[in-house]
Amino acid sequence: QVQLQESGPGLVQPSETLSLTCAVSGDSISGYYWSWIRQPAGKGLEWIGRIYVPGRTNYNPSLESRVSMSADTSTNELTLNLRSVTAADTAIYYCARVHLDTSGYYSDWGQGTLVTVSS
Amino acid sequence: SYELTQPSSVSVSPGQTARITCSGDVLAKRYVWWFQHKPGQAPVLVIYKDFERPSGIPERFSGSSSGTTVTLTISGAQVEDEADYYCYSATDNKFYVFGTGTKVTVL
Numbered sequence: 001q002v003q004l005q006e007s008g009p010g011l012v013q014p015s016e017t018l019s020l021t022c023a024v025s026g027d028s029i030s031g032y033y034w035s036w037i038r039q040p041a042g043k044g045l046e047w048i049g050r051i052y053v054p055g056r057t058n059y060n061p062s063l064e065s066r067v068s069m070s071a072d073t074s075t076n077e078l079t080l081n082l083r084s085v086t087a088a089d090t091a092i093y094y095c096a097r098v099h100l101d102t103s104g105y106y107s108d109w110g111q112g113t114l115v116t117v118s119s
Numbered sequence: 120s121y122e123l124t125q126p127s128s129v130s131v132s133p134g135q136t137a138r139i140t141c142s143g144d145v146l147a148k149r150y151v152w153w154f155q156h157k158p159g160q161a162p163v164l165v166i167y168k169d170f171e172r173p174s175g176i177p178e179r180f181s182g183s184s185s186g187t188t189v190t191l192t193i194s195g196a197q198v199e200d201e202a203d204y205y206c207y208s209a210t211d212n213k214f215y216v217f218g219t220g221t222k223v224t225v226l
Binding site for chain 2: 035037044045046047049050058059060061094096098100105107109110111112
């Protein structure tokens with residue numbers, strides 16, 4: 001069974017860079033799409049972007065100028081960086097494998113990590 | 120337009136049928152996934168490719184599609200089905216979007 005665990009600072013200063021890691025166990029990250037999704041308090045889910053390991057990325061146009069994603073196959077980890085954060089970036093951040101191919105469907109999610117942007 | 124519009128809330132009594140719609144131009148040519156999201160938990164996939172049900176998901180969950188609107192139906196809703204439900208689909212430009220979300224109340 002695949003497990004995903006997000007980690008990173010729970011508090012980020014405004015204008016700084018939010019950096020989160022997603023550790024994946026139970027399967028290789030190679031050959032799948034891995035997404036980052038967030039949910040501000042009281043609001044809906046927002047797709048941030050995805051990475052196809054080894055490295056193809058797609059980002060939400062509303063965040064594209066500030067976001068980058070990467071993957072490390074040696075550690076089986078994914079990374080999200082979001083630059084120049086504001087209070088509007090305060091949210092629970094999830095990493096997830098939401099993927100469909102000829103082998104079938106995949107929907108595996110981490111439990112999410114709360115990131116607060118505040119001075 | 121890349122928006123997926125859902126009703127903000129749906130309320131049914133236990134045993135009744137709950138229908139949640141998701142509307143958007145892209146849905147005429149893109150598959151929809153449906154996620155159930157309960158507070159403090161990770162979202163759970165309940166339907167993929169418009170109407171396919173993942174293993175372990177009760178048969179009371181079903182999906183259908185017509186043009187630019189897709190529908191998640193919970194036939195004989197149970198109290199444990201209370202949650203927020205989101206549709207999810209790709210756009211033409213290789214990014215994805217969630218619907219606005221529907222709060223389902225069963226009481």
